[in-house]
Amino acid sequence: VNEPSPQPDPTPAGDPGTVAIVGLGLIGGSLARDLAALGVGVVGVDRDPGTVEAALLAGVIARGHDGAHLDEALADAAVVILAAPVGALPGLIEGVSGAAPRALISDVGSTKRSVAAAAAAAGCAHRFVGAHPMAGDTASGWAAARPGLFAGAPVWLCPGPGAPASAVTRIEAIWRQVGALPRTIDPVAHDRLLAWSSHLPQLVASALGTALAGAGVARDLLGPGGRDTTRLAASDPVVWTDILLDNRDQVGDAVDGLLQSLARLRAALDNGDRRELDAVLQAARGWAAADLEGEPAGP
Amino acid sequence: VNEPSPQPDPTPAGDPGTVAIVGLGLIGGSLARDLAALGVGVVGVDRDPGTVEAALLAGVIARGHDGAHLDEALADAAVVILAAPVGALPGLIEGVSGAAPRALISDVGSTKRSVAAAAAAAGCAHRFVGAHPMAGDTASGWAAARPGLFAGAPVWLCPGPGAPASAVTRIEAIWRQVGALPRTIDPVAHDRLLAWSSHLPQLVASALGTALAGAGVARDLLGPGGRDTTRLAASDPVVWTDILLDNRDQVGDAVDGLLQSLARLRAALDNGDRRELDAVLQAARGWAAADLEGEPAGP
Numbered sequence: 147v148n149e150p151s152p153q154p155d156p157t158p159a160g161d162p163g164t165v166a167i168v169g170l171g172l173i174g175g176s177l178a179r180d181l182a183a184l185g186v187g188v189v190g191v192d193r194d195p196g197t198v199e200a201a202l203l204a205g206v207i208a209r210g211h212d213g214a215h216l217d218e219a220l221a222d223a224a225v226v227i228l229a230a231p232v233g234a235l236p237g238l239i240e241g242v243s244g245a246a247p248r249a250l251i252s253d254v255g256s257t258k259r260s261v262a263a264a265a266a267a268a269g270c271a272h273r274f275v276g277a278h279p280m281a282g283d284t285a286s287g288w289a290a291a292r293p294g295l296f297a298g299a300p301v302w303l304c305p306g307p308g309a310p311a312s313a314v315t316r317i318e319a320i321w322r323q324v325g326a327l328p329r330t331i332d333p334v335a336h337d338r339l340l341a342w343s344s345h346l347p348q349l350v351a352s353a354l355g356t357a358l359a360g361a362g363v364a365r366d367l368l369g370p371g372g373r374d375t376t377r378l379a380a381s382d383p384v385v386w387t388d389i390l391l392d393n394r395d396q397v398g399d400a401v402d403g404l405l406q407s408l409a410r411l412r413a414a415l416d417n418g419d420r421r422e423l424d425a426v427l428q429a430a431r432g433w434a435a436a437d438l439e440g441e442p443a444g445p
Numbered sequence: 446v447n448e449p450s451p452q453p454d455p456t457p458a459g460d461p462g463t464v465a466i467v468g469l470g471l472i473g474g475s476l477a478r479d480l481a482a483l484g485v486g487v488v489g490v491d492r493d494p495g496t497v498e499a500a501l502l503a504g505v506i507a508r509g510h511d512g513a514h515l516d517e518a519l520a521d522a523a524v525v526i527l528a529a530p531v532g533a534l535p536g537l538i539e540g541v542s543g544a545a546p547r548a549l550i551s552d553v554g555s556t557k558r559s560v561a562a563a564a565a566a567a568g569c570a571h572r573f574v575g576a577h578p579m580a581g582d583t584a585s586g587w588a589a590a591r592p593g594l595f596a597g598a599p600v601w602l603c604p605g606p607g608a609p610a611s612a613v614t615r616i617e618a619i620w621r622q623v624g625a626l627p628r629t630i631d632p633v634a635h636d637r638l639l640a641w642s643s644h645l646p647q648l649v650a651s652a653l654g655t656a657l658a659g660a661g662v663a664r665d666l667l668g669p670g671g672r673d674t675t676r677l678a679a680s681d682p683v684v685w686t687d688i689l690l691d692n693r694d695q696v697g698d699a700v701d702g703l704l705q706s707l708a709r710l711r712a713a714l715d716n717g718d719r720r721e722l723d724a725v726l727q728a729a730r731g732w733a734a735a736d737l738e739g740e741p742a743g744p
Contacts, residue, residue: 428682
């Protein structure tokens with residue numbers, strides 16, 4: 147009796163081949179490049195006029211807009227993909243929901259609870275399928291965008307409540323087209339997993355970089371291992387401050403887990419406890435050894 | 446009046462072309478491979494008969510020994526390079542000093558204070574030039590040894606008190622021959638620097654691996670950034686327990702420095718303090734950006 151009424155399939159709106167991408171940075175720009183190369187018509191929206199111009203000149207987008215008139219920009223789009231920093235998504239999704247009232251909406255954000263809540267608040271959850279491609283770089287912006295960024299990359303999909311299977315299939319197809327590997331997950335499970343698998347490594351690399359800077363140790367004094375461990379320290383603070391704050395409850399738990407491991411190691415050093423040091427290093431190696439295939443052999 | 450008496454040049458002992466390497470693991474074995482390829486006569490010593498046999502079969506060493514009769518093994522050697530785990534070096538240097546009373550002695554250990562003290566205790570500091578090549582891999586043993594491991598790698602040299610310039614030049618030449626970049630440093634400064642630049646990143650990667658294992662997050666769920674940050678978790682605990690214990694005063698200080706950075710980040714998350722989060726991430730990025738050249742562009 148309280149079953150949700152079946153939603154009309156949102157995909158037939160607009161030109162079935164046109165995808166609008168809002169935000170032509172590293173992720174949005176790379177996706178635009180790959181889709182355009184496959185013959186998909188891409189409309190690009192970016193608040194930076196230089197970025198829009200560069201994307202037009204590169205032949206990547208068929209039309210470009212600065213985002214001031216979203217209804218005009220998105221008129222043709224069957225699918226709108228939001229590729230802005232996580233903190234900008236709630237405001238953006240509200241505007242896009244009104245400007246493109248029949249389009250299928252997706253995003254590429256690194257957290258999935260807040261954007262799902264924003265879609266629900268904007269009344270477009272039934273035509274929203276959140277996405278998070280596990281690809282990136284410490285470089286950012288249109289200049290860093292490049293073809294093939296998503297080849298082999300896992301992409302987490304979080305369909306909104308009431309989104310029909312056809313909507314999920316449409317977003318899946320876009321990611322498969324560019325070589326990525328889509329998989330569906332619940333937003334809560336996503337944000338917990340990513341707190342550990344992605345946000346914690348970023349935070350640790352930043353903490354390590356700050357500590358090394360404080361000790362006056364330049365990065366070019368590090369060996370190949372130390373350089374890998376600190377590579378993420380170069381990541382864009384604009385992108386990451388948003389992500390860490392948006393997921394701060396889960397990231398806080400993950401940091402506490404790391405602090406426990408560090409405390410064990412610190413105590414073992416203090417006590418000269420070889421057995422305990424060895425136990426932690428063996429546990430870490432066992433975890434890493436389960437995944438040694440697919441790694442490059444060299445340092 | 447209390448000046449040390451000039452020491453005789455130790456290098457003329459034995460065949461000037463013969464280098465003995467004690468320990469044919471990743472570092473010793475790779476050095477043996479490179480030197481042999483350059484036409485240098487290499488004598489190999491390893492307590493594992495299978496390793497000695499493999500090195501002989503590969504044509505890398507001219508003669509092989511199991512280490513039971515060091516005087517016989519080292520009779521021809523002008524230079525003896527100790528490539529055993531850090532914890533084994535003090536015992537080894539005493540034996541080698543007696544077995545090769547005129548040879549120039551060096552090592553490849555990741556710490557330099559304890560081996561310098563052991564050389565002094567064994568009475569061979571004047572013919573000891575410690576070395577630490579900044580090259581490695583998470584793989585270990587003869588099977589992991591390969592040509593070219595040291596190409597472009599910095600090598601720290603710590604000449605013992607009273608070692609003549611010719612001794613330093615001889616060890617420098619060996620490392621230059623295999624493409625490495627030798628640089629001289631004081632053992633105390635070395636161990637402080639390496640605590641931050643190498644031992645801390647290793648410890649952090651192991652702590653992160655242990656924490657992720659505890660949270661049930663498999664490594665294949667990590668993106669490229671998380672994988673880089675945790676790559677060192679696969680390192681050999683036998684090698685690293687020795688290093689961390691040997692340098693534990695300096696590593697302890699470095700861990701405390703990291704814990705301070707992590708505490709700042711943890712508090713900023715708790716407080717939702719965007720400005721503080723951004724400050725730490727910016728400091729880390731500034732540190733990393735000073736060294737972005739030479740890094741691969743991709744993730």
